[in-house]
Amino acid sequence: MTVGSDLLHRYSGAMVQVFGPPQLVLASGHGCWVTDVDGKRYLDLLSGIAVNALGHGHPALVQAVAKQAEQAIHISNFFTSEPAILLAERLLTLANAPAGSGVFFANSGAEAIEAAIKLSRRTGRKRIVALEGSFHGRTTGALALTHKPAYREPFEPLIPEVTFVPPGDEEALREAVDEATAALVIEPIQGEAGVRELTAEYLRLARELTSRHGALLVLDEIQTGIGRTGHWFAHQAAGIIPDAMTLAKGLGGGVPIGALVTFGGEVSTLLGAGQHGTTFGGNPLACAAGLAVLDTIEREDLLGNARTVGAMLDSLTLDGVSATRGRGLLRAIELSGIPAPAAMAAAREAGFIVNAVTPTALRLTPPLILTEAELQGFIDALPAILETARSAS
Incomplete structure (x- = not known):
């Protein structure tokens, strides 16, 4: 043996x-x-x-984690740290986020999606539109936005009022997004569906429809973000700015970290003090790792x-x-x-x-x-x- x-x-x-x-x-x-x-x-x-x-x-990541581990690994959300602030500022810059934007750090992609769902509820609306073939995570909120029946059905009932439309079908998207829609949540490239890319035209239509109807455009960049597609974030190739973006996976280079990025003051103030939280999210170790990843991607092109x-x-x-x-x-x-x-x-x-x-x-x-x-x-x-x-x- x-x-x-x-x-x-x-x-x-x-x-x-x-x-x-x-x-x-x-x-x-x-x-x-x-x-x-x-x-x-x-x-x-x-x-x-x-x-x-x-x-x-990678030496840059190993050294950053080792150095931060000697200083402080965890401090709780009663406090903050310089790595957390620096990483949030860096992400907002890379995302071309306007003034008033913000970052909430979590531990995983699913947790970032959960934060996005709660953000959408603060609009006063409940209905969420997602795409067939989507995968947004396994926690019960994220699972409600994940299309595959084999993942969903054993745990139903999930959160209600989620509508799935075929990816790339512009007419179906026009019919689904309306004045009752809280958010449209989409992956620029559907990874679990077999790496199926949405066109730039489709992403621009998603931006147009959500803006017209007052819904949030939430882009799931958990797999596609942090340089994976040759852009910092995949949606940047379409020239659009979302209302929110979820990140994880490559951001920590292997150290668990997730993030919800909110764009603009109106969206960033939807969640207030006490309405969301995390114990480990945004700890100094994970944020130091994130900074090392971003620095290395930039330095090594x-x-x-x-x-x-x-x-x-x-x-x-x-x-x-x-x-x-x-x-x-x-x-x-x-x-x-x-x-x-x-x-x-x-x-x-x-x-x-x-x-x-x-x-x-x-x-x-x-x-x-x-x-x-x-x-x-x-x-x-x-x-x-x-x-x-x-x-x-």
């Missing part, structure tokens, strides 16, 4: 089984590579599902790297690949005649970590530091991976 198989057996006896059996027991990581407890190395093309923006063990390296997948033509889609380093490879789970398993055996995000698509969300040579290594290995998967299915 290997060390990994022994630990996986112990996992099954000690953990609540909400994730299913883990694929591997990982021990360490360096750059874009991880090593399991049995010593095998893998190119990490998932990065904790778009979380490890700087890869593993990782926005440009995401665009350049990601573009290598635009022209991918292989037997068994019907299409590629996405932006920057948020990508999907659509397969033809090959089950994505079988391709994921074959890739893992060949030393590459990817995600079967749908039955027919592989999702890639690698660290933003991924090099062209590293991605080329995966591309070169892909024909054999797909052939192995085809034979196994």
Whole structure:
């Protein structure tokens, strides 16, 4: 029995089984590579599902966390810290937020969505419009906005008055957003649906309709934000400003942190003292990590790297690949005649970590530091991976 198989057996006896059996027991990581407890190395093309923006063990993040841990890790929301203030100011600048905007720090993306839901309730309206194929989290409020029935139905009734419309259907959006709508909540690129991008025209229509009817436009940038698409935030490519934006994943580079960003004084004052809170959110350690991530992305031009390296997948033509889609380093490879789970398993055996995000698509969300040579290594290995998967299915 290997060390990994022994630990996986112990996992099954000690953990609540909400994730299913883990694929591997990982021990360490360096750059874009991880090593399991049995010593095998893998190119990490998932990065904790778009979380490890700087890869593993990046010196800037390690040093920032170590330094802050020596000073203060947690202080509670009775107080604040310089890292929290600096990170909030930095996010507002990067988001081109107008005067009066603000940031609420949480611990995760789902918590940021929960804050956005409460923000929408403060408009005096209750109805929320979301998109079919959406994924906004697993907590009960966020789950109400998540479309997949298998996620929702075991926990119903959820919060009421949520309307789902087909993504990209402009007429359906026009019909759904009206004077009773509190908020329209959308992902610029739907990650769990298979990396399905909304057009700039659709996002601009969403902005127009919500402004016309006095509803909030809430953009879920939990997966698409913090440089993932080659912009700081994916919606910036459409030239729009939302009323609120949720962030998490890549913001802390692996340290748990989420954020709700509110745009303008009218929206930012909807939630008042005592109407929302968090114990751990915005602690100095997480905020120091967030600052290190943003500084490194800027200093190393990782926005440009995401665009350049990601573009290598635009022209991918292989037997068994019907299409590629996405932006920057948020990508999907659509397969033809090959089950994505079988391709994921074959890739893992060949030393590459990817995600079967749908039955027919592989999702890639690698660290933003991924090099062209590293991605080329995966591309070169892909024909054999797909052939192995085809034979196994």
